[in-house]
Amino acid sequence: MxxxxxxxxxxxxxxxxxxxxxxxxxxxxxxxxxxxxxxxxxxxxxxxxxxxxxxxxxxxxxxxxxxLIAAILMDTIDEMTDRARSALDEPDPWRGFVEFAEVFVRLRASSCGLHDALSGTGDRFDLGPRIRRLQRSVRQLVQRAQDAHMIRGDLDWSDVPFVLATAIPPDHTVGLEARADQWRRNLRIVLDGLRPAADSSASTRQE
Missing domain, CATH: 1.10.10.60 (Homeodomain-like)
Structure with a gap:
């Protein structure tokens, strides 16, 4: 456990x-x-x-x-923070950031409870200290990638968690049903948008 x-x-x-x-x-x-x-x-x-x-x-x-809910959320947020810290050990700043981004979006997409808590509706669970530790690690990841010119320099680090959260799809939109891997497809588009213009890839083409 x-x-x-x-x-x-x-x-x-x-x-x-x-x-x-x-x-x-x-x-x-x-x-x-x-x-x-x-x-x-x-x-x-x-x-x-x-x-x-x-x-x-x-x-x-x-x-x-x-x-019980608080304990489960604490452990999940700790896992997210641990993954962010591990990503800081990746020699390539962009690769480390992408590894964390995938964990961040996957965990939020797979758990309505975690998504709710990180969206500000979990105040009664006293998650503030853990969320602040997560914030510090995300800030380090973003700024490290910006220093290496791998994330756009015009972004504030605090923009990035909001942008990543947009990769989490609703179940349906305009009569379409989200695919099982929709969050991964959305994340590729989001990641391309975070890169400096000259570095953007063509990975968002339809398969």
């Missing part, structure tokens, strides 16, 4: 290890799935039903649904 979730579950009632571990794993998987599909509006009953446990079991394992 992840660190924030582990810390939360450690506060729960002590039970036989195998039994407690099974219930914890079910609850975490159920809460992640519900968050991905429904966003921050999930309910305690929904998570318990998905996990196949009673409400009493849920509350013995976690102090509240909000605490």
């Amino acid at each position: 992840d660190s924030a979730v582990d810390a939360l579950l450690a506060q729960g009632e002590t039970r036989p290890r195998a039994d407690a571990r099974r219930n914890a794993e079910r609850l975490i998987a159920a809460a992640r799935q519900a968050l991905d599909e429904q966003g921050l509006a999930i309910t305690t009953r929904d998570v318990a039903q998905r996990a196949g446990v009673g409400l009493g079991t849920l509350y013995r394992r976690v102090p509240s649904l909000d605490a």
Whole structure:
């Protein structure tokens, strides 16, 4: 399990290890799935039903649904930050930035809950310190690529997370259904737009 979730579950009632571990794993998987599909509006009953446990079991394992949601979101944001920091070790600044951009968009596109939280609707979960760490890493990635003339110099670093977020498609638009890989296709177009004009590629052509 992840660190924030582990810390939360450690506060729960002590039970036989195998039994407690099974219930914890079910609850975490159920809460992640519900968050991905429904966003921050999930309910305690929904998570318990998905996990196949009673409400009493849920509350013995976690102090509240909000605490479980917060722990899952913290771990996901930490993963995103870790990937940003790893990207800073890539010798090629553009390649490192692209690696992070793919993680950033993929995680947001795959989880309504994470998308909601990073869009400003998760204030009650006290994610501020973790989001600020993520911001610092993104700023370093962008400025490193700008210093190498691989991202347009007329952009402020804070423009970039907003631009990347635009790669996440709605399910439908003008009567069209988004493809399974629509976010990847959108991201290619976005990345081309971030490059200095002379460096833009032709990767956005229709396949």
